[in-house]
Amino acid sequence: MTSNFLKASVGLAAVLCLAACSDGGSASSGSGGTDTADDGEVVRINLDPYPSTYQPMSSGTTLIQNATIFDGLGGQVDDGDVLIEDGRIAAVGQDLDVPDGATVIDAAGRYVTPGVIDIHSHLGVYPSPGVGAHSDGNEATQPVTAEVWAEHSVWPQDPGFEAALAGGVTTLHVLPGSANLFGGRGVTLRNVSGRTVQEMKFPDAPYTLKMACGENPSRVYGNRGSSPATDMGNMAGYRAAWQRASDYRDDWQEYWDAAEAGEDASPPRRDLELDTMMGVLEGEVLVQMHCYRADQMAQIMDLAREFDYQVTTFHHAVEAYKIPDLLAENGACVAVWADWGGFKMEAYDSIRENLALSHANGACAMIHSDSSGGIQRLNQEIAKALADGRRAGIEISEAEAWTWVANNPATALGIADQTGSLQPGLRGDVVLWSGNPFSVYTRADQVWIDGAMAYNRAEENTQPVRDFMLGQPGEGDQ
Amino acid sequence: MKRLLSALAVTALTATSALAQTYAVTNGRVVTNTDAGIIEGGTVVIRDGDILAVGANVTVPAGATVIDADGGWVTPGIFAPYTQLGLIEVALESSTNDAGAGDSEYSVALDVADSFNPAGTHIPSTRIEGVTRAALYPSTGFNLFGGHGALVSMSGAADSLFETGSFVYADLSQSGAGTAGGSRSAAWTFLEAAFGDAAGFMGRFSAHHHGDALDRYDAAALVPVVRGQLPLVINVDRAADIRRAIRFRNEHPPVRMIIQGGAEAWMVADELAAAGIPVLIDPIRNLPGSFDSLGSTLAAASRLHDAGVTVAYTTETADGYFNARLLAQHAGNAVAHGVSWDDAFAAITLVPAQIYGVDTRYGALASGYAGDVVVWDGDPLEVMSAPTHVLIDGQETDMESRQTMLRDRYMDITDETPFAYRR
Numbered sequence: 001m002t003s004n005f006l007k008a009s010v011g012l013a014a015v016l017c018l019a020a021c022s023d024g025g026s027a028s029s030g031s032g033g034t035d036t037a038d039d040g041e042v043v044r045i046n047l048d049p050y051p052s053t054y055q056p057m058s059s060g061t062t063l064i065q066n067a068t069i070f071d072g073l074g075g076q077v078d079d080g081d082v083l084i085e086d087g088r089i090a091a092v093g094q095d096l097d098v099p100d101g102a103t104v105i106d107a108a109g110r111y112v113t114p115g116v117i118d119i120h121s122h123l124g125v126y127p128s129p130g131v132g133a134h135s136d137g138n139e140a141t142q143p144v145t146a147e148v149w150a151e152h153s154v155w156p157q158d159p160g161f162e163a164a165l166a167g168g169v170t171t172l173h174v175l176p177g178s179a180n181l182f183g184g185r186g187v188t189l190r191n192v193s194g195r196t197v198q199e200m201k202f203p204d205a206p207y208t209l210k211m212a213c214g215e216n217p218s219r220v221y222g223n224r225g226s227s228p229a230t231d232m233g234n235m236a237g238y239r240a241a242w243q244r245a246s247d248y249r250d251d252w253q254e255y256w257d258a259a260e261a262g263e264d265a266s267p268p269r270r271d272l273e274l275d276t277m278m279g280v281l282e283g284e285v286l287v288q289m290h291c292y293r294a295d296q297m298a299q300i301m302d303l304a305r306e307f308d309y310q311v312t313t314f315h316h317a318v319e320a321y322k323i324p325d326l327l328a329e330n331g332a333c334v335a336v337w338a339d340w341g342g343f344k345m346e347a348y349d350s351i352r353e354n355l356a357l358s359h360a361n362g363a364c365a366m367i368h369s370d371s372s373g374g375i376q377r378l379n380q381e382i383a384k385a386l387a388d389g390r391r392a393g394i395e396i397s398e399a400e401a402w403t404w405v406a407n408n409p410a411t412a413l414g415i416a417d418q419t420g421s422l423q424p425g426l427r428g429d430v431v432l433w434s435g436n437p438f439s440v441y442t443r444a445d446q447v448w449i450d451g452a453m454a455y456n457r458a459e460e461n462t463q464p465v466r467d468f469m470l471g472q473p474g475e476g477d478q
Numbered sequence: 479m480k481r482l483l484s485a486l487a488v489t490a491l492t493a494t495s496a497l498a499q500t501y502a503v504t505n506g507r508v509v510t511n512t513d514a515g516i517i518e519g520g521t522v523v524i525r526d527g528d529i530l531a532v533g534a535n536v537t538v539p540a541g542a543t544v545i546d547a548d549g550g551w552v553t554p555g556i557f558a559p560y561t562q563l564g565l566i567e568v569a570l571e572s573s574t575n576d577a578g579a580g581d582s583e584y585s586v587a588l589d590v591a592d593s594f595n596p597a598g599t600h601i602p603s604t605r606i607e608g609v610t611r612a613a614l615y616p617s618t619g620f621n622l623f624g625g626h627g628a629l630v631s632m633s634g635a636a637d638s639l640f641e642t643g644s645f646v647y648a649d650l651s652q653s654g655a656g657t658a659g660g661s662r663s664a665a666w667t668f669l670e671a672a673f674g675d676a677a678g679f680m681g682r683f684s685a686h687h688h689g690d691a692l693d694r695y696d697a698a699a700l701v702p703v704v705r706g707q708l709p710l711v712i713n714v715d716r717a718a719d720i721r722r723a724i725r726f727r728n729e730h731p732p733v734r735m736i737i738q739g740g741a742e743a744w745m746v747a748d749e750l751a752a753a754g755i756p757v758l759i760d761p762i763r764n765l766p767g768s769f770d771s772l773g774s775t776l777a778a779a780s781r782l783h784d785a786g787v788t789v790a791y792t793t794e795t796a797d798g799y800f801n802a803r804l805l806a807q808h809a810g811n812a813v814a815h816g817v818s819w820d821d822a823f824a825a826i827t828l829v830p831a832q833i834y835g836v837d838t839r840y841g842a843l844a845s846g847y848a849g850d851v852v853v854w855d856g857d858p859l860e861v862m863s864a865p866t867h868v869l870i871d872g873q874e875t876d877m878e879s880r881q882t883m884l885r886d887r888y889m890d891i892t893d894e895t896p897f898a899y900r901r
Contacts, residue, residue: 128765128766128767129766129767129768129769129771129772130767130768131768131769159765159766160765163764163765215570321885321888322888322897324891325891339801339804340796340800340801341800342568342569342600342799342800343568343569343570343797343800344568344569344570344571345568345570345571348568349884350881351881351882351884351885352881352885353885357885357888357889361891372765373762373763373765373795373796376762376764377762377811380807380811380861383861383862384807384861384862386862387861387862387863387864388864391864392885392889393889438861438862439860439861439862440807440810440811440813440814440859440860440861441810441813441814441860442814443814468766469766469772472766472772472773473717473742473745473772473773474766474772474773474774474775477764477773477774477775477776477777478764478775478776478777478815
């Protein structure tokens, strides 16, 4: 048994709320206030105007026994037990005592992992069926739209959510598309059914900003004869926008300094686009950036230094394997496919060893789907990446590879103190697999979200069916 | 269809030494796709391009090049039944994409064989994952006919097209309806009219070039379909459209039909089985991508197999030129959702060969079959398995691709040799 989690099981409170958890006073540019104020009060920006109303489903105490456990941090427990109590991971170990009233599951021969996290999904914003009325993922009307928020486009009735659940996905990050230089805010969701997106929002997860490199923005706007039409136009577009955001932040800071000192001061005019970008400059909003080529990622890392912000994750990053050293120096993570590519020039140098090589050479790496199909089989995707890496001579254990769908995406989303591993105290997001999840034949038997059984392969009553599918030919089929 | 025997004959003359080579693959778990089933500790002998012998007690001929499977799996090569390999290099770069011709004045007569490039870089990357044969499909252009498809090997050699004019492809789904003018009624009317043009060829065109639906050249190209000499592959998903297709086939004997897409084919499984119409489906397609495919389900493959429908698998949900190599994973998922291993493996090897009428040469390991043999380091449907050797037409192929070259160039990031000098 290797165990990261024993040493990591305490001190959770000290673990990251990476940046702005949007309540609790951790936001530096004025949290908890409103944008209107009586005379004499300092005007603040409400950072959480669309709050989560997520409530976990009811749960009991569950003890899963005799499983092979990947803890999500790289550790493995053989013949181990996982105790879920009050919606949280209560204990992981061998021969745990059976609490009174616990539901006990014998998982001999089966595997237990933390719930799968997909850091790059368009479920809800590009839902199934792919009809024009629901094509809500790209506000491709101008290249800088940092003011739009993916959550305002999410259709909670997308049947793709329940298909992902059957693949063990408990948390997903829904992003705007990549048509724009600044595509807008992403939203992190619990993979639960909700009447509203607010009922799915991951409480206190940091906001993110989707940005995009390369061919997509220059093609979309170049084809219209407007800027950006080239890579250099893309860079100019980012720089001009960051300069405005920087000025905006200075204006607010100047105002707050004066107002807090009791001086007569007027707040700057609110700009919703620059609010989001200011959040990035303050370290509260995490940048999730679509970028394929090594040279483009290097340009973006220079850009981030120029304007003093951090790129949290490069998404797609098919050439990450060429620059793991630069990525590590800059503390940028990469979220990649196992083996997709080829569909455009910037994806032409895709190799199957990208994930394993980037990981082995020091980059913070993870899998992502960007696909309503791929999200259902992220365990298979990391299995392919692991196998390809091993064939190239890179030794990585299965437990270590599981970090690619667990703690690594949780960290890149700023929620590693909440989910992504089986540390006691974290949310009870757990998957019981029918066998080794690195096999194509293995399926999720049961999925718990916050300790509640969200999916049970053996019971139709424990398989959600979205409104859209009622009365349709495929109702209830997986 | 044209079997390209002349090309093979030329190869035989120019590459005699290679063809004369004898291989013996030993010590394998041999999947034969024949009545011999799976042979443990089996040997496969390949000589002059073809399989000579398969069995547990086969003697290795003197002078044979021995490939020790080391207990791994030995199988027929994968036959990908629905691809655009060698037609597309970079999908979004139209200069490298020869799959469709929206601005052409022709449709049925278009032949993918003229667009196929055996030097495309996705062919080696597909081959090293165990795919040895593929059917090539045109995309549709200005009307619902894409044109003529062909069959190729993944050897990358100049003679890798081994059959041209193998089938005609037509889109009668929602998208085909759009091409035809906006409704399914328009699509089926167009198809009926086109068949009328072909059935009335040449007389109808003696005075002018235009028929009811097709110009003379395209009408001529449709004649073998109307006569049942070439199958018509119809892309349809909705159960009602599949029933309409069955009715069309029944009203136009001796037309031969293949259904591609088939999201809701399981809802019409008994009728398809009774009609003897084979179906190409992607077994992992389970989301209602459109209102045509609301019945999509991971159970579709097993329901079709259970009903006795002839089923082959595709990578339709991914793509047909870069991801055709993932076909084994798609088949593995079919097994995870109720299909027997044997049926799933046949659906990517022997059954495609049957559907295209080449199953006496491809899709099985038996004496007289082409020497398309893959040696795997594990169960070929498992995501962590991979081929260690791929033989096509009895010749061992190299296991290198542009992707593996890129990998090798960047394996050691600390080496001081500039990257561009590493080859």
